[in-house]
Amino acid sequence: MQFSEHIAATFGTHGALAEVNPDFKPRSGQSEMAQAVAETIEQGGALVVEAGTGVGKTYAYLIPALLSGERVLVSTATKALQDQIFFRDLPFLRKALGISLHAALLKGRSSYLCPYRLELAESELDGARPEQIHWLQQVRRWAATTQSGDMSEMPNFQERSPHLPLVTSTRENCLGSQCPSFGQCHVNKARKQALAADLVVINHHLFFADLQVRESGMAELLPSTRAVIIDEAHQFNETGVQFLGVQWGSQPLIDFARDMLRTATALARGMQDWQPLAHAIDTACRDWLRLMPQTLAQPRLNWAGRAPESINEAAWLQALDALGAVLDSALQALQSVQEMAPELARLTERCADMLEKCRLFQGLADAPRVRWLELGSLSMRIFESPLDIAAEMRARWQLAPPEPPSEAAQQQAWLDSHAELVSPANAGTAAPPERQHAWVFTSATLGSDAGLSLFTHACGLEGARILRVPSPFDYPRQAALYVPEDLPDPREAEAHGLAVARLAGAAAQTLGGRTLVLTTTLKALRLIGGTLREQFGGAESGGSNSDGVQVLVQGERSKQQLMEWFRAPPAGVKGYVLVASATFWEGFDVPGDALELVVIDKLPFPPPNDPVVQARARRIEETGGSPFRELFLPEAAVALKQGAGRLIRRESDHGLLVLGDRRLVQKSYGRQLLASLPPMRRLQDRAQFDAALQELAVQRVPRPA
Structure with missing residues (x-):
């Protein structure tokens, strides 16, 4: 049975879904979408599907993915949707289809418990509030039993808990392979599982973060995956714009000053005078914050010139100069001790990165990128980003029309079509052509016109196949x-x-x-x-x-x-x-x-x-x-x-x-x-x-x- 016929049968009246679910009703739209996904996985290229509410798009892309025999990457909008696909949909479908397939769930590093930072937090409990001590005790009990280290699996987990940064890592503070607890690292274990899996479920933030910094496993994962499915694709462009740009702000500066004082004092005491350096960064940052308007009609400020609107240009540039000067001093101090410990080397990298951003925002933005300033209740962030992801991603989709075949390729094609006239001794052995990657993008809402141009133009998918499947609801x-x-x-x-x-x-x-x-x-x-x-x-x-x-x-x-x-x-x-x-x-x-x-x-x-x-x-x-x-x-x-x-x-x-x-x-x-x-x-x-x-x-x- 051909792959497309197998897919059609699975969604039929007597198919695998109907056998395990007596309430299953074949839906023409779901079957049509599944067939299109199967064809795209087989042939390569890009497919954009707007599937109305009730179509059943998750099964329409998961079943072709599971039956294709290809390594598949599925990216969705949120961690909650990742969990739904991995813990609910995949187990049901594997049982319904009678297949044994290795799937993996991969989230960003801040979703996993960091054993090293847990130990660090427990060693610094002097003066901690009782609720923080109690919370760390709960984490320690859970840490002794967890296999995945996924914080969302901890009893009474709250995603917005202020204590989470104490026991999770970020790209800025992770020590990587030099970490004393690297052997117990849940992030590293999750990446290894993802690299060995047939199907991996990630989210859009991880997709773009890893494309940008090439350090979270995707640099190895994407090249080995032939088919990529982007669910909840209406959020894909905005997520990409966020990660393909640059952002900086007051909170990373304050966090860095605190971390430098704590870590450098512990590991390089007497090598530099760390207290004045940290105080200088903190002071320069707070002086920068004082430039912000007290009242605003909206939290975002336009930034077309050298300074955001409503802020004095000379004072703004002076504040950035002051920040650059104190960061440069801190960088020189850290460079002199960075070889003493991995933690100091990581602090040095963080300082150099912030100094680079400071210098970037002292100049003008390169067209066609856009800048703005965003105010929080006690903080401020500045951004520079592309207007969309089209330019960055268009080459990755590889949807441009193929170039005319070379003379050698034309000759090989003639030989292939006249094989009976060519003796085996002269025919040679041609390597099988590499198949094109398959990209599937789907959501219930992608545009208002037949070509879904709002989505395809922003994402550089002008050459993609478009399919619109209406909702089956009456x-x-x-x-x-x-x-x-x-x-x-x-x-x-x-x-x-x-x-x-x-x-x-x-x-x-x-x-x-x-x-x-x-x-x-x-x-x-x-x-x-x-x-x-x-x-x-x-x-x-x-x-x-x-x-x-x-x-x-x-x-x-x-x-x-x-x-x-x-x-x-x-x-x-x-x-x-x-x-x-x-x-x-x-x-x-x-x-x-x-x-x-x-x-x-x-x-x-x-x-x-x-x-x-x-x-x-x-x-x-x-x-x-x-x-x-x-x-x-x-x-x-x-x-x-x-x-x-x-x-x-x-x-x-x-x-x-x-x-x-x-x-x-x-x-x-x-x-x-x-x-x-x-x-x-x-x-x-x-x-x-x-x-x-x-x-x-x-x-x-x-x-x-």
Whole structure:
């Protein structure tokens, strides 16, 4: 049986999936995608697949990968998705397909316990807070039993724990093969397993970080892998832009000064006067921070000249000069002792790297790269990055049209086609041609046009094969869209936000919660979240109103915890209203009747004053294009599709989508944005919307309060 026939049979009515899952239903879109992935793995080249929600894209790429016999690399957007593929999907499919295949999970070094840094942290507990001591004791108990060293497997693990850097390493502080605990290094063990595996699951951050620094195992892994599958590919370009650029800031400087004082004092005491050097770096850094504006409308500052906007150019350059001078002094001191210990050699490398970045940012950015400054509550970071990854990655995809064959190749081709006329003595033996690498990119949202140009142009994939597979859901039956035309203009931010909150609150009252409100700005998040809290009488601590509806606001808990609460409310809570922004527009997966209403406050156009967006718009203008048509509108369409995709997650779901922006039906471009949404039925007025709410409320068994 041919490979493509085998794939088709696997997804058929009597295939391997149907045999192990009685509820399995063949989906033409899933089978079509799987066939395309199989062809790409066989023949090489690049395939870009936009697979609508419910297609089953994970199985559609994993099954061809598992049955191909090739070494395959799978990259996805987050560590949580890595775990889902590795611990849930792969074991099921290996059993269903009856194959024994060696798979490996590889994350970035900061995801793994570092035995050396754990010992270091335990040796420096004098003056530590009780909660830090207790946490390190928990880590020590877990360290005695773990095989993988993956911190996410530790009981009661919290991804944002402030203590994690104490027991994990970074590229800056890792000692590599010179580490005293190198034999117990979980990162090194994970890399060895990945190099020996048939299929390796990584994430986009690791993919680009390793391409950039060539030190985390990918430099060896990629060349030995013929097929690469990029899942959640809509995040691929932005992740690449982050890693293919340069970033620096106040926190790395402060961390370096602290590490130098601690390490150099312990290992090279008396060789240099380390205290004044560390103090000088810390002082110069804090003087640099004092240049930052006290109030900003947005956290990012444009940086087109020699200094970011709103900052005095002379003072900025003077601060960078001062930083360069103290870093140069520290570098000379460290170079004199670097051979005494691996820790000192690593500190020397860190200092040289920061001095290089300091000098880079003292000059002007090279076109077409863009710079900006980003302010945190107590820190500042500066960035220089490409506008997209196309130039960097285009050569790697190897999709350029092949050059005309040489005269020797033409002669060999003639000999091959006339083999019966050539004697064995004269024919020779030609080496089999090397097969082209296979690249598969897939996501539920990649663009708004047939060529998915927003994605392919940014990633340098203009020569890729494009496949768009629609969702199998019956959207006209399962969902309805309501665009209220009586809301204030979105430019009247406060009035509009209050009106959206009142609409969402009244609807959530009818449904008993079960509502997700997605905002386009943090200001709207705070306004709508606060208004709903007042309406339902719930405090930030988690109070709910007399009907058992509770309001949650992004940032109060982790995304995973909020999603778990939303899926299964505890006793006393009928349902939730969650107000969220940013990352909740995607990856928030709540199937079933726990979520029946999604409210989007306004059209999600990219912020026009964002430095990267502005630079991309200028590039389009310089080539005679229209930034609104080629950038703002496609970006909004993709984001809108992502937000709307939170509503219907399986065939039995029902729900309503509210778009609180009348421009969708009043502006000419609204038709293009509407076309990007799933084909839901339209509700024409508030009466139809209220009737649809009542229908949802009565067609299920109420959850007890």
